[in-house]
Amino acid sequence: MKYITEEPIDLVGMLQETHHPAAGAIVLFSGEVRDHNGGKSVAYLEYESQISMASKMIALILEEAKSRWNLTIATAQHRIGKVKVCESAVVVLTASPHRTEAYASNRYIIDRIKHEVPIWKCEYFTDGTKEWGGNCNCHKETGDVNKHIYESENP
Amino acid sequence: MKIEVFAILKDYFKKEFEIADQLDTIADLKQHLIAINPSSVEVLSRCRFAVEDDFVVDSYKITRNDNIMIIPPSSGG
Numbered sequence: 416m417k418y419i420t421e422e423p424i425d426l427v428g429m430l431q432e433t434h435h436p437a438a439g440a441i442v443l444f445s446g447e448v449r450d451h452n453g454g455k456s457v458a459y460l461e462y463e464s465q466i467s468m469a470s471k472m473i474a475l476i477l478e479e480a481k482s483r484w485n486l487t488i489a490t491a492q493h494r495i496g497k498v499k500v501c502e503s504a505v506v507v508l509t510a511s512p513h514r515t516e517a518y519a520s521n522r523y524i525i526d527r528i529k530h531e532v533p534i535w536k537c538e539y540f541t542d543g544t545k546e547w548g549g550n551c552n553c554h555k556e557t558g559d560v561n562k563h564i565y566e567s568e569n570p
Numbered sequence: 571m572k573i574e575v576f577a578i579l580k581d582y583f584k585k586e587f588e589i590a591d592q593l594d595t596i597a598d599l600k601q602h603l604i605a606i607n608p609s610s611v612e613v614l615s616r617c618r619f620a621v622e623d624d625f626v627v628d629s630y631k632i633t634r635n636d637n638i639m640i641i642p643p644s645s646g647g
Binding site for chain 2: 462465505525528529530534535537550552554561
């Protein structure tokens with residue numbers, strides 16, 4: 416599985432590969448590019464990554480989630496390069512016998528990808544400006560760049 | 571040592587560069603980088619450092635041939 420890709424993410428293909436006889440539930444999360452942020456009109460996003468580290472970290476996060484929630488399948492892919500409005504920037508799929516584990520693990524996986532994995536977005540606005548943005552600011556509360564506050568654990 | 575930076579750090583440093591001075595630790599490297607570009611002090615305080623794809627702590631002892639990557643806070647998703 417390629418965890419980081421420059422190509423558009425094939426949501427349908429990924430979903431098809433997640434069907435499994437033991438799985439009664441599949442959750443598919445797609446993080447999409449929206450046309451506005453912070454009151455500004457977004458033209459597109461551009462993502463960059465340290466690919467080898469990011470790939471290893473995503474693989475470890477998926478393995479950990481599979482083990483913790485006893486998942487049938489867990490997979491994820493993040494896109495890099497230019498991503499347009501309405502396109503998927505990241506997709507996480509979790510399959511398990513029952514939906515509770517599929518939902519919980521999916522939130523956990525996307526939280527960890529967003530907070531920890533070396534992937535960065537640059538927002539390009541329709542007014543011609545750009546901004547590296549939306550980065551993890553957990554250290555302001557935790558006092559440690561390696562300690563994060565996850566939505567999935569603080570609903 | 572070779573340094574590679576990513577994302578917002580490219581607004582402060584070249585994408586890749588070498589430092590000839592002998593620096594002992596990552597903490598020393600941070601001070602060296604702040605001296606090169608004092609405006610980087612805030613962003614560097616939020617970065618993680620990695621050597622050969624593994625994160626290292628401030629007390630990590632740098633060797634001459636290390637390839638050091640400076641990893642800003644993540645903003646994927």
